Amino acid sequence: MNKIHNHQLTAILFLSGAWSVICIPSLYGNGQISGTFAACLIQILCCLPMLALRTGTFSNQIQKHKSLGILYILFFLICGANGFSQLWEAAPPQLLPASGKLTAAVLIALTCFYTSSAGLRATARAAPIVMSIFIISLLVLILGAWNRADLSRIAFRTTDFLPSIRTYFSLSGELAAVWILSDTVRNHKNAAVNSYLIAKAAFCILILFFSITSGGRLIHLNGYPFFTLTALSQPLQGQRADALYILVFVMLHIMHTTLQTGLIEHIAEQMYPIAEKWSAPVSLIFMLIPAYFFKSAVLENMIFYSLPVLILLIPLSLRIRQFMQSIHKKEFTHEIS
Amino acid sequence: MKFLKISISCFFLLLTGCSTETISDRLYTQAVGLSCDGKLSFYTEDFNQGINPPVEGISIAEVLRQEEALNGGKIFIGHTELLCLDGTCTLNPAEELLFEKGLSPACKVLYAKPEEYFQNPDNISVIHMIRMSEQNGLLCRTDLATALSEWHGIWKTALLPVQKENVPGLVLLHKDGHCTELSDFAGKGMYWLRQNTGNFTMTLQTPEGEQDLLIKNCRTEKRMENGELYYHVIIRTGTQKLNQTLQRLVEKQCQAAVHEMLAARADVIGIQDLLENSGIRPEANMPLKIQLSVTVQ
Numbered sequence: 290m291n292k293i294h295n296h297q298l299t300a301i302l303f304l305s306g307a308w309s310v311i312c313i314p315s316l317y318g319n320g321q322i323s324g325t326f327a328a329c330l331i332q333i334l335c336c337l338p339m340l341a342l343r344t345g346t347f348s349n350q351i352q353k354h355k356s357l358g359i360l361y362i363l364f365f366l367i368c369g370a371n372g373f374s375q376l377w378e379a380a381p382p383q384l385l386p387a388s389g390k391l392t393a394a395v396l397i398a399l400t401c402f403y404t405s406s407a408g409l410r411a412t413a414r415a416a417p418i419v420m421s422i423f424i425i426s427l428l429v430l431i432l433g434a435w436n437r438a439d440l441s442r443i444a445f446r447t448t449d450f451l452p453s454i455r456t457y458f459s460l461s462g463e464l465a466a467v468w469i470l471s472d473t474v475r476n477h478k479n480a481a482v483n484s485y486l487i488a489k490a491a492f493c494i495l496i497l498f499f500s501i502t503s504g505g506r507l508i509h510l511n512g513y514p515f516f517t518l519t520a521l522s523q524p525l526q527g528q529r530a531d532a533l534y535i536l537v538f539v540m541l542h543i544m545h546t547t548l549q550t551g552l553i554e555h556i557a558e559q560m561y562p563i564a565e566k567w568s569a570p571v572s573l574i575f576m577l578i579p580a581y582f583f584k585s586a587v588l589e590n591m592i593f594y595s596l597p598v599l600i601l602l603i604p605l606s607l608r609i610r611q612f613m614q615s616i617h618k619k620e621f622t623h624e625i626s
Numbered sequence: 627m628k629f630l631k632i633s634i635s636c637f638f639l640l641l642t643g644c645s646t647e648t649i650s651d652r653l654y655t656q657a658v659g660l661s662c663d664g665k666l667s668f669y670t671e672d673f674n675q676g677i678n679p680p681v682e683g684i685s686i687a688e689v690l691r692q693e694e695a696l697n698g699g700k701i702f703i704g705h706t707e708l709l710c711l712d713g714t715c716t717l718n719p720a721e722e723l724l725f726e727k728g729l730s731p732a733c734k735v736l737y738a739k740p741e742e743y744f745q746n747p748d749n750i751s752v753i754h755m756i757r758m759s760e761q762n763g764l765l766c767r768t769d770l771a772t773a774l775s776e777w778h779g780i781w782k783t784a785l786l787p788v789q790k791e792n793v794p795g796l797v798l799l800h801k802d803g804h805c806t807e808l809s810d811f812a813g814k815g816m817y818w819l820r821q822n823t824g825n826f827t828m829t830l831q832t833p834e835g836e837q838d839l840l841i842k843n844c845r846t847e848k849r850m851e852n853g854e855l856y857y858h859v860i861i862r863t864g865t866q867k868l869n870q871t872l873q874r875l876v877e878k879q880c881q882a883a884v885h886e887m888l889a890a891r892a893d894v895i896g897i898q899d900l901l902e903n904s905g906i907r908p909e910a911n912m913p914l915k916i917q918l919s920v921t922v923q
Contacts, residue, residue, distance in 0.1 A: 437772075441900065511725055520725055
């Protein structure tokens with residue numbers, strides 16, 4: 290894979306994360322604002338070992354230990370499957386591009402197959418364009434929601450603090466992509482990853498803020514606050530903003546799935562060069578099958594329990610090994626001299 | 627593989643969405659009426675054909691299906707500006723229309739009997755009358771989303787506009803169907819307690835005669851102290867004269883509004899949110915003490 294720019298890395302990770310945020314259920318408590326903020330800080334700390342690893346460590350390791358590569362492929366398959374499962378569970382009918390959730394998922398999977406065929410670099414290049422459309426839609430959402438905002442509903446609370454940290458982590462599957470993608474960034478990779486983490490937390494807090502202030506008690510009726518907000522936020526009197534939300538909704542899902550497919554393709558290609566051609570369609574099929582049979586809560590649990598191993602334990606153990614090797618190397622050079 | 631990619635690209639050309647439906651296949655409603663006396667009755671007036679015959683059914687899905695069959699078009703209620711409800715109908719069908727059928731949250735909800743209203747509706751003038759009354763400080767802002775949010779509160783009462791002889795009035799519609807009409811004086815008080823806008827001219831009666839005063843802005847600060855609820859209305863006029871007269875008038879109007887609202891066991895000024903944010907679990911029968919103050923700057 291060719292190198293990508295740091296802002297492209299931020300955009301692609303953020304868009305994948307934003308998909309998860311819009312599909313978070315039960316996000317409307319005052320205590321969740323502080324929980325999300327705390328989760329963001331923990332995630333910044335968790336990313337430190339991945340960012341401290343030498344460039345190319347991941348490629349070297351998966352070529353040496355194929356089981357490691359398979360572990361990551363399985364994880365990205367679960368993340369992709371969770372995306373489709375969220376699409377089936379969360380999406381209101383008016384935000385789907387086709388009638389019937391299965392039809393919509395198959396059409397999106399076909400699009401993802403097409404977009405992932407150009408490789409991760411092409412996806413990364415498209416990410417800032419999608420990001421700009423997303424920001425415009427977000428501004429429209431804010432404009433509509435601000436008219437209804439009642440700031441007196443905001444209060445400092447600690448209830449739901451720990452559950453919200455857990456929810457935030459279980460919907461942060463793209464964190465595992467940080468290690469793989471940061472290898473391909475030319476420079477300022479730490480700044481790019483931190484920007485993504487802060488932007489995602491800010492987006493989540495923004496949705497929480499408007500869910501509480503603008504949604505009021507209506508947010509409790511529908512399990513998914515973002516979709517309630519899109520129903521409530523119609524800032525233009527003579528024109529509905531649904532088309533913009535449909536566009537963003539579909540594009541976020543495509544970016545999320547394309548990232549997972551692209552990563553699987555990238556890992557498979559490095560492990561078995563022959564797998565390059567067929568890894569994308571096969572992975573999309575293997576995302577759709579578990580998504581059909583498992584609820585997103587089950588897949589989110591899988592992500593939550595495997596995430597610490599993939600983003601913290603493995604990179605940390607490798608970093609310690611690299612550190613020990615460098616000490617031995619220094620001692621050896623010192624002895625020779 | 628290349629063939630597969632080209633095939634997929636060609637397939638997407640067929641998905642423009644323009645091939646199957648024309649604008650005449652759709653029925654764009656301007657006003658919708660709901661009545662639930664035994665069965666759910668659904669009234670519509672659309673932009674093309676005018677008033678449509680009412681249909682009856684047991685659910686929203688069924689009445690929409692019947693309406694589509696009767697009028698020969700796929701119904702789209704996203705541009706509906708007025709929803710007409712009476713005491714027989716709870717807001718549950720309206721909730722379904724909002725979240726599942728794309729009814730606008732800013733849609734005005736009028737308290738009226740749909741069977742009477744839809745005999746000779748004048749939607750445009752009713753909608754404009756409500757909007758202009760809201761802009762000119764004669765009526766507090768109400769819409770579908772606000773009404774639904776209020777109805778889901780512990781006191782289960784929504785504030786809705788009602789047609790009167792001159793300007794629209796206000797009613798408190800309880801979830802069980804009974805409604806309490808607010809006096810004109812209390813209705814004006816509701817404007818100050820709920821509104822956070824302004825920019826209109828009002829006329830005050832003074833010993834020197836009638837005088838006009840520009841209201842630039844108004845907002846309400848709510849807080850809870852020592853178990854009492856405090857509502858502080860701040861009005862900005864940009865002038866010093868007549869401020870005391872306005873303050874006395876607004877105080878009286880707000881007191882009337884709170885008195886009539888509490889007498890009807892209702893909450894349409896955010897009492898529940900204030901109690902919950904102060905860590906108090908609100909109950910329907912709990913005694914409430916509200917302190918009102920007005921500052922005119």
